[in-house]
Amino acid sequence: MIITDTHTHLYSDAFDQDRHDMINRAIEQGVSRFFIPAIDSEYTASMLQLEKDFPEHVFLMTGLHPTHVKDNYKDELKHIEDLLEKRSFYAIGEIGIDLYWDKSTLKIQQEAFNYQIKLAKKYKLPIVIHCRDAFDEVFEILESEKGDDLFGIFHCFTGSLEQAHKAISYNMKLGIGGVATFKNGKIDKFLNEIGLKHIVLETDAPYLAPTPYRGKRNESAYIVKVLEKLSYIYNRSEEDIADITTQNSKAVFKV
Numbered sequence: 001m002i003i004t005d006t007h008t009h010l011y012s013d014a015f016d017q018d019r020h021d022m023i024n025r026a027i028e029q030g031v032s033r034f035f036i037p038a039i040d041s042e043y044t045a046s047m048l049q050l051e052k053d054f055p056e057h058v059f060l061m062t063g064l065h066p067t068h069v070k071d072n073y074k075d076e077l078k079h080i081e082d083l084l085e086k087r088s089f090y091a092i093g094e095i096g097i098d099l100y101w102d103k104s105t106l107k108i109q110q111e112a113f114n115y116q117i118k119l120a121k122k123y124k125l126p127i128v129i130h131c132r133d134a135f136d137e138v139f140e141i142l143e144s145e146k147g148d149d150l151f152g153i154f155h156c157f158t159g160s161l162e163q164a165h166k167a168i169s170y171n172m173k174l175g176i177g178g179v180a181t182f183k184n185g186k187i188d189k190f191l192n193e194i195g196l197k198h199i200v201l202e203t204d205a206p207y208l209a210p211t212p213y214r215g216k217r218n219e220s221a222y223i224v225k226v227l228e229k230l231s232y233i234y235n236r237s238e239e240d241i242a243d244i245t246t247q248n249s250k251a252v253f254k255v
Contacts, residue, residue, distance in 0.1 A: 003227065003242045004033040004249040005220045007094070007128065007155050007175055007202035010058070011036065011046040014206035014217050023054060026220035033246070034220060035059045035253065037094040037128055037155070040068040041079040059255060061091040066098040066130055069105055069112045077115055084123055090253045092120040093128025094155055097141075100132040110141065117145050126152035126252045129172065135163055142170045153252060156204055161190040168198050173248055175202040178210035178218065181229045191233050200252070201226055201245045 051058045064076045095116045120127045131138045151171035179185040209218035210225040231238045
């Protein structure tokens with residue numbers, strides 16, 4: 001059984017004491033594909049090191065996280081362009097809009113998001129979207145950029161059924177993680193109305209640990225708890241869920 005974690009911050013400081021052990025625990029559980037989203041230029045070196053340490057398992061993205069869109073965002077975007085000219089990546093992400101932490105940066109968040117979508121199209125790459133308290137704003141930009149060359153993953157999807165269908169209409173898979181296991185997570189109530197062909201698995205480690213680890217440090221091995229929950233929701237075997245969601249990830253990332 002091959003399990004794919006489509007979104008995990010393995011370079012996070014939270015793993016500094018046991019990074020290799022943590023990754024190997026996940027591999028032992030069958031999690032053999034780790035897709036690594038970027039945050040900003042400060043993490044580039046540690047991401048490249050991860051790839052060097054686990055070349056068979058680690059797949060890198062590049063991008064500027066919306067909460068890190070600051071006054072220097074144009075320099076950060078230039079860093080991304082420089083990286084894309086030097087080497088290949090599997091996605092532009094995570095990118096998007098976050099109005100939970102800071103609404104004052106909305107304008108430059110929108111600009112950075114739009115710019116990075118155009119970069120993704122230029123390099124024929126998927127995008128991985130971060131959206132927090134900003135569905136309308138994200139959908140507005142996706143609407144302006146929609147087409148066959150726009151595709152990717154709506155990471156950590158926590159919206160309504162209507163919003164799920166809207167995201168899917170823009171060629172997005174839904175990234176489903178620990179929230180699906182929460183008592184008040186809500187998405188578990190309608191997920192079975194969405195075809196499995198639209199779903200990929202993720203952890204967002206070290207964040208959003210699934211039940212029974214909620215509130216603790218998340219790690220990629222815990223994706224098996226998400227797999228168990230989806231097996232229950234869809235009334236399919238865990239092997240089926242793992243296989244279908246891994247095939248979905250291959251359709252997005254082309255690897």
